[in-house]
Amino acid sequence: xxxxxxxxxFSRKDNERAAIGFAYDSLNNDFKILRIVCNEMxxxxxxxxxxxxxxxxxWRKVEISTExxxxxxxxxxxxxxxxxxxxPFTFYNGALHAFAFTVGYLFILSFDISDERFHKVxxxxxxxxxxxxxxxxxxxxxxLPANFVFAHDLGNMRRGxxxxxxxxxxxxxxxxxxxxxxxxxxELVHRFFGCTNNGELLINNAxxxxxxxxxSQNQNILAIEDANWVAFSANSMESLVLLDGGTAFF
Numbered sequence: 001x002x003x004x005x006x007x008x009x010f011s012r013k014d015n016e017r018a019a020i021g022f023a024y025d026s027l028n029n030d031f032k033i034l035r036i037v038c039n040e041m042x043x044x045x046x047x048x049x050x051x052x053x054x055x056x057x058x059w060r061k062v063e064i065s066t067e068x069x070x071x072x073x074x075x076x077x078x079x080x081x082x083x084x085x086x087x088p089f090t091f092y093n094g095a096l097h098a099f100a101f102t103v104g105y106l107f108i109l110s111f112d113i114s115d116e117r118f119h120k121v122x123x124x125x126x127x128x129x130x131x132x133x134x135x136x137x138x139x140x141x142x143x144l145p146a147n148f149v150f151a152h153d154l155g156n157m158r159r160g161x162x163x164x165x166x167x168x169x170x171x172x173x174x175x176x177x178x179x180x181x182x183x184x185x186x187e188l189v190h191r192f193f194g195c196t197n198n199g200e201l202l203i204n205n206a207x208x209x210x211x212x213x214x215x216s217q218n219q220n221i222l223a224i225e226d227a228n229w230v231a232f233s234a235n236s237m238e239s240l241v242l243l244d245g246g247t248a249f250f
Contacts, residue, residue: 005033
């Protein structure tokens with residue numbers, strides 16, 4: 001059974017984009033959808049947010065505000081208003097997480113699905129390492145929040161080479177705990193879907209959907225032709241053994 005939801009029309013004109021997150025609130029036994037709308041051109045119009053709850057079958061606006069966005073004079077920069085939130089959201093430890101932008105800052109915005117409050121997690125300062133980023137994604141790696149930074153491999157540009165830097169936050173919401181675990185060379189990466197429960201990366205490259213073990217860097221071709229649905233799954237794990245002896249991830 002499907003349910004069609006009509007979202008609120010915000011007071012915007014052109015270049016509108018939305019980041020959408022879906023999660024189950026176990027404390028209140030409710031399903032919720034978070035929708036944040038911003039200007040795709042990164043103009044200085046502040047992002048707006050609303051939340052849908054299945055129990056009320058309605059949308060209501062929520063204020064995008066975090067205590068640390070105002071800054072602490074001694075320990076934190078003043079981030080200012082949030083102008084853009086870049087999905088997709090990643091659900092971890094009871095909260096939805098996505099990249100957020102203010103003027104001069106990129107950080108992770110988290111939304112506690114139970115108390116419906118926003119929080120801020122700063123990025124690791126050296127995650128760029130002077131490289132040219134192709135794209136970056138948040139995901140859960142072996143139960144911990146992680147940032148997967150795909151940077152151009154300058155030594156293998158002709159073959160579409162990229163280096164995947166896997167940064168793991170070993171202590172939740174503590175910026176100093178970001179640790180770079182792996183640097184994985186890859187080629188012709190089209191899309192990153194996330195990780196399986198055992199820590200393998202799900203990548204769409206020139207051969208299709210593959211899983212890559214970050215420790216051994218072995219690649220396993222999953223032989224799934226249309227893998228776009230993987231982007232809409234919450235967690236992937238080895239669960240079925242195919243008749244031909246292969247392994248399926250769901």
